[in-house]
Amino acid sequence: MKIIIIGAGIGGLAAAISLHEAGLRDITVYERSTAIRGLGVGINLLPHALRELTELGVADAIAELGVEPRTLAYYNRFGQPIWSEPRGREAGYRWPQLSVHRGRLQLALRDLAEARLAEPIRLDHRLIDVTTQGDGTEKASFATAAGTVEVTADVIIGADGIHSALRALRYPAEGAPPWGGLTLWRGVTRIPPYLDGRTMIMAGDGEQKFVAYPLAPADADGRMLVNFIAERRVGGTGDADWNRTVESGPIAELFREWKYDWLDVPAAIAAADEILEYPMVDRDALPQWTFGRTTLLGDAAHAMYPNGSNGGSQAILDARALAFHLATAANIDEGLAAYEQARRPAMTALLAGTRATGPERVMQLARERAPQGFADIDDVIPYAERAQIAADYKAAAGFLPEALNERPSLTPPTEVSQ
Numbered sequence: 002m003k004i005i006i007i008g009a010g011i012g013g014l015a016a017a018i019s020l021h022e023a024g025l026r027d028i029t030v031y032e033r034s035t036a037i038r039g040l041g042v043g044i045n046l047l048p049h050a051l052r053e054l055t056e057l058g059v060a061d062a063i064a065e066l067g068v069e070p071r072t073l074a075y076y077n078r079f080g081q082p083i084w085s086e087p088r089g090r091e092a093g094y095r096w097p098q099l100s101v102h103r104g105r106l107q108l109a110l111r112d113l114a115e116a117r118l119a120e121p122i123r124l125d126h127r128l129i130d131v132t133t134q135g136d137g138t139e140k141a142s143f144a145t146a147a148g149t150v151e152v153t154a155d156v157i158i159g160a161d162g163i164h165s166a167l168r169a170l171r172y173p174a175e176g177a178p179p180w181g182g183l184t185l186w187r188g189v190t191r192i193p194p195y196l197d198g199r200t201m202i203m204a205g206d207g208e209q210k211f212v213a214y215p216l217a218p219a220d221a222d223g224r225m226l227v228n229f230i231a232e233r234r235v236g237g238t239g240d241a242d243w244n245r246t247v248e249s250g251p252i253a254e255l256f257r258e259w260k261y262d263w264l265d266v267p268a269a270i271a272a273a274d275e276i277l278e279y280p281m282v283d284r285d286a287l288p289q290w291t292f293g294r295t296t297l298l299g300d301a302a303h304a305m306y307p308n309g310s311n312g313g314s315q316a317i318l319d320a321r322a323l324a325f326h327l328a329t330a331a332n333i334d335e336g337l338a339a340y341e342q343a344r345r346p347a348m349t350a351l352l353a354g355t356r357a358t359g360p361e362r363v364m365q366l367a368r369e370r371a372p373q374g375f376a377d378i379d380d381v382i383p384y385a386e387r388a389q390i391a392a393d394y395k396a397a398a399g400f401l402p403e404a405l406n407e408r409p410s411l412t413p414p415t416e417v418s419q
Contacts, residue, residue, distance in 0.1 A: 012299025012316030013160035039104030043228025050314035067101030080261030165301035206368035
């Protein structure tokens with residue numbers, strides 16, 4: 002079985018490794034960029050993703066790159082605690098949660114993929130067309146610096162992100178990703194440790210929010226590397242250039258009153274070496290991922306808001322599910338159908354949940370019910386209601402501790418050779 006993967010991001014590289022470990026060895030990854038530079042800021046890999054990386058035999062290499070958070074804590078914009086819960090192994094999972102720099106993760110996956118695959122990653126290949134051949138195979142056409150290149154494969158996987166070329170070929174009238182009205186400013190900063198040095202925090206509400214989590218332990222100077230996301234509802238159209246660099250001063254000024262006894266938010270923003278601006282966009286759920294022997298994966302299939310810190314983890318689950326079904330089904334068409342059935346309905350529901358703010362709903366409820374703060378959070382949002390919001394999101398995203406710990410493995414029972 003010859004397989005082409007479009008895109009060398011986290012989802013595409015995880016798919017390449019997953020397919021190889023499932024016994025499907027004729028795999029080539031095509032990437033439109035001329036180099037994989039490992040750009041970006043922070044990402045959280047949740048326990049369901051770490052389970053898959055562990056079973057692929059790559060978790061140890063990736064764990065060295067980041068920090069295991071112990072706690073996730075939500076606050077209102079005044080720094081008052083709303084909800085906190087243990088994370089990773091502290092919450093009873095058999096696998097950790099990991100906070101890591103996205104670029105370092107991508108480079109590590111690239112190195113692992115190239116060490117295992119027979120074919121190197123093909124850079125400078127931009128997908129421009131896919132056509133189905135008479136024998137059911139698919140022909141991909143790529144624009145390169147040397148001209149058009151055509152490659153035929155049994156399966157083509159579109160893992161090329163929110164601006165997926167394969168998705169655009171299948172849904173040419175879809176247009177740009179819809180904007181949710183928020184602008185995000187993302188950066189990495191070095192600040193003194195806050196709380197216990199292993200806590201991911203979210204403060205604010207649906208109008209303005211600040212998220213932070215450590216990416217590395219404190220250094221010899223007593224400062225730790227922290228990823229942050231600052232966001233605010235603003236006017237405009239949401240068509241800002243992705244990865245546009247902005248000055249830290251005006252962003253810090255938006256949060257000038259967010260100084261808590263456990264974290265100085267404007268100082269953290271001001272200390273960033275670089276801040277990148279993003280419109281908060283996602284993609285509408287699709288009625289179909291698979292056409293012929295092409296299918297979508299990761300953000301190409303279900304780009305979602307960062308509420309819940311789950312996008313990268315779901316791409317890894319897609320990769321594992323696709324490899325499992327292609328390796329165990331009676332034929333390619335049944336494998337692709339089983340993959341879509343296993344993943345698309347769940348992602349449709351999760352997309353709806355993230356648009357409803359996902360687990361961050363507790364922050365919005367605190368804002369609606371106590372806009373000036375509170376003396377006791379239990380008088381505003383009873384404990385049972387907060388716990389149910391957290392549990393509902395874990396169930397939708399597939400990482401309730403007991404369900405994940407007991408779920409059958411996505412490793413095929415026997416290695417196949419196709």
